Amino acid sequence: MLRRRRAVVPIVAAVLAVSSCGVGVEPDPDTLTYASFGGTFTAGQQAAWQEPWTEATGMRFANTSPSDPVLIRAQVGTGSVLWDLADVTPYFARQYCGELVEPLDLPDVDRSQYDPSLIGDCYFGAYRFGLLISYDTERWPDPETAPRTVADFFDPVKFPGRRGVVSDVANGMLEYGALADGVAPEDLYPLDVDRAFTSWDRIKDDTTFAANNGALLQQATGGQVDMMMLVSARTAAVMDEGAPFTPVWDTTMISFNTLVVPKGAPNRDKAMDFLEFVLRPEQSAKFAELTGTSPTNDAARPHLKGNEGRVDAMNPSVNTGRSITTDPEWWGEHYTEVAERYLGWLNG
Amino acid sequence: MSAMTTTTRTSPPGAAPRRPRGGRGRGAGALVVPALALMGAAVLLPLFLSFLRSVTEPSPGLSNYAALLTDGVTLTIFSRTVLVAAAVTLATLVIGYPYAYLMTRVGGTARLLMVAAVLVPFWTSMTARNFAWLILEQREGPIDRALQTIGIDGAVLLGSAWGVGLAMTQVMLPFMVLPLYSAMSGIDRKLLLAAQGLGSRPLTAFRRVFLPLSRGGMISGGILVFALSSGFYVTPAILGSPQQSMVAQLLAQRTNQLLDFAAAGALGTVVLVFTLLLVSLAGRFGGSATALGGAVQAKGGR
Numbered sequence: 001m002l003r004r005r006r007a008v009v010p011i012v013a014a015v016l017a018v019s020s021c022g023v024g025v026e027p028d029p030d031t032l033t034y035a036s037f038g039g040t041f042t043a044g045q046q047a048a049w050q051e052p053w054t055e056a057t058g059m060r061f062a063n064t065s066p067s068d069p070v071l072i073r074a075q076v077g078t079g080s081v082l083w084d085l086a087d088v089t090p091y092f093a094r095q096y097c098g099e100l101v102e103p104l105d106l107p108d109v110d111r112s113q114y115d116p117s118l119i120g121d122c123y124f125g126a127y128r129f130g131l132l133i134s135y136d137t138e139r140w141p142d143p144e145t146a147p148r149t150v151a152d153f154f155d156p157v158k159f160p161g162r163r164g165v166v167s168d169v170a171n172g173m174l175e176y177g178a179l180a181d182g183v184a185p186e187d188l189y190p191l192d193v194d195r196a197f198t199s200w201d202r203i204k205d206d207t208t209f210a211a212n213n214g215a216l217l218q219q220a221t222g223g224q225v226d227m228m229m230l231v232s233a234r235t236a237a238v239m240d241e242g243a244p245f246t247p248v249w250d251t252t253m254i255s256f257n258t259l260v261v262p263k264g265a266p267n268r269d270k271a272m273d274f275l276e277f278v279l280r281p282e283q284s285a286k287f288a289e290l291t292g293t294s295p296t297n298d299a300a301r302p303h304l305k306g307n308e309g310r311v312d313a314m315n316p317s318v319n320t321g322r323s324i325t326t327d328p329e330w331w332g333e334h335y336t337e338v339a340e341r342y343l344g345w346l347n348g
Numbered sequence: 349m350s351a352m353t354t355t356t357r358t359s360p361p362g363a364a365p366r367r368p369r370g371g372r373g374r375g376a377g378a379l380v381v382p383a384l385a386l387m388g389a390a391v392l393l394p395l396f397l398s399f400l401r402s403v404t405e406p407s408p409g410l411s412n413y414a415a416l417l418t419d420g421v422t423l424t425i426f427s428r429t430v431l432v433a434a435a436v437t438l439a440t441l442v443i444g445y446p447y448a449y450l451m452t453r454v455g456g457t458a459r460l461l462m463v464a465a466v467l468v469p470f471w472t473s474m475t476a477r478n479f480a481w482l483i484l485e486q487r488e489g490p491i492d493r494a495l496q497t498i499g500i501d502g503a504v505l506l507g508s509a510w511g512v513g514l515a516m517t518q519v520m521l522p523f524m525v526l527p528l529y530s531a532m533s534g535i536d537r538k539l540l541l542a543a544q545g546l547g548s549r550p551l552t553a554f555r556r557v558f559l560p561l562s563r564g565g566m567i568s569g570g571i572l573v574f575a576l577s578s579g580f581y582v583t584p585a586i587l588g589s590p591q592q593s594m595v596a597q598l599l600a601q602r603t604n605q606l607l608d609f610a611a612a613g614a615l616g617t618v619v620l621v622f623t624l625l626l627v628s629l630a631g632r633f634g635g636s637a638t639a640l641g642g643a644v645q646a647k648g649g650r
Binding site (some may be wrong): 068069070073077128162204208209210211222223224275336340341343344347348 | 425589
């Protein structure tokens with residue numbers, strides 16, 4: 001008995017020693033840790049934003065990915081915040097404003113260059129992209145009889161075929177459902193979730209719900225879907241691979257991403273300075289060109305070429321329909337309950 | 349390393365007899381301290397914190413556990429997971445048993461080839477194997493085409509629980525074959541001859557002598573495959589679909605998308621307790637030492 005109790009002491013001591021390792025890493029005041037999505041996105045942000053800023057100020061960057069909100073929550077929750085900047089959705093920023101992300105403090109940005117719907121207390125649109133509905137032109141070769149509206153996507157009788165969508169409830173897929181059920185575009189918010197699901201019920205069995213953008217891209221290039229909802233840059237990538245997809249220009253849902261500063265970031269003020277730089281017209285345009293997205297700054301004039309130009313929903317000569325921007329305020333309020341409902345619906 | 353700790357706990361190989369009562373065991377005990385400390389800090393402590401969070405957030409109580417029963421999703425996914433895991437266990441047993449049996453009956457070279465056939469896929473990257481299945485199972489893939497030629501249209505396995513089960517059976521097969529083989533190779537075949545000498549027909553001798561003696565291997569393989577399958581993430585994530593989720597995917601969704609660590613902790617606790625219950629239950633029938641011994645042996649091959 002006695003001996004056993006004595007053995008516990010070194011074990012407990014060792015546990016405490018091991019578990020306290022790793023706490024107290026000194027932040028480097030000259031390096032901003034920047035979380036994003038890797039690949040072309042990281043390359044784009046390096047060339048358009050980071051390198052010019054390093055040249056101007058000497059500030060260095062450490063890039064990391066993926067920029068998962070769950071990692072921000074874990075960092076803030078354990079009091080060991082490593083990231084200075086993270087590329088996230090505005091509804092995440094809205095939902096956790098002040099809790100997981102710092103309210104933005106950007107006095108030097110010219111707000112007149114921005115649509116007010118892109119700006120909130122904790123978010124400021126850095127780039128935007130459409131959630132495009134596109135279809136396989138080999139399946140429907142004649143444009144006259146091919147899918148032409150949002151409602152066509154939700155009509156498995158008129159257009160039988162496999163649908164693909166990324167399983168991310170806030171990406172605009174529910175908005176499309178509501179529109180297809182007859183909700184007027186100007187009355188989209190507050191979103192009528194019931195009507196959105198009514199539409200999705202019709203095609204649930206015909207739809208492949210992909211885990212992420214990359215998975216759907218792979219499905220599309222592999223001929224696994226006939227019609228899909230995919231973000232614009234990835235749709236262009238599918239077309240670049242030679243898969244015969246073409247966008248439907250009816251109503252297009254536009255989303256945007258924002259850079260946020262996680263709550264308690266080691267270099268908060270320097271991160272804010274960098275954000276002001278990123279939001280300038282030239283930087284906004286250059287990033288869009290490099291990543292196949294659209295700028296948020298109205299004064300930016302990007303030149304999108306090839307398929308990236310063909311999917312540019314913000315260009316009125318390409319997008320012959322209309323576009324609506326998803327509402328981060330509404331999603332920030334309702335994300336959790338709608339996501340729970342979606343999870344139940346999907347597995348029901 | 350895990351093999352070491354387990355052997356010292358169950359039956360020390362050769363030299364060292366069971367720890368003497370005197371002071372000589374203390375040195376050996378101290379050797380375990382780093383391992384226990386690491387386990388404590390890296391596994392037990394986080395596990396405990398996760399459990400603690402599940403009963404304290406958002407308010408103290410069992411609300412997260414009650415939600416598992418009432419949210420309408422968890423039970424569906426949980427029973428689907430158990431069903432798939434059970435089917436995979438059964439399938440690996442049906443395929444693995446004759447295979448392991450054959451391994452005990454063939455000559456050295458053939459046995460080596462058979463072991464290699466089990467171990468080579470085992471050593472191949474998990475992701476690579478799952479992507480291979482993705483190509484096999486997709487629309488217009490080899491399986492779909494083969495089914496079309498016999499008149500079955502549109503039976504695409506990709507994204508279905510069937511497709512996940514099929515691939516998981518292949519992925520899990522080594523975990524069944526290795527414990528089975530290790531149990532069977534220890535069975536004295538003279539017992540079968542004795543049974544036949546006493547008038548039993550070969551099949552009866554197999555059923556009444558060999559089969560019961562190989563039970564330990566079946567149980568340890570079964571536990572291993574079932575436990576791994578019920579918590580498996582890679583195959584369901586690559587070959588399944590969000591509407592055919594398994595528990596591990598649900599856990600990922602709860603943490604990554606809903607950022608609900610407390611609910612995820614509750615779900616994780618339930619899965620853990622369920623698996624532990626199962627292991628102890630199987631231990632009743634097969635003897636836990638055999639079961640875990642086989643498990644450790646199989647895992648050592650990784």
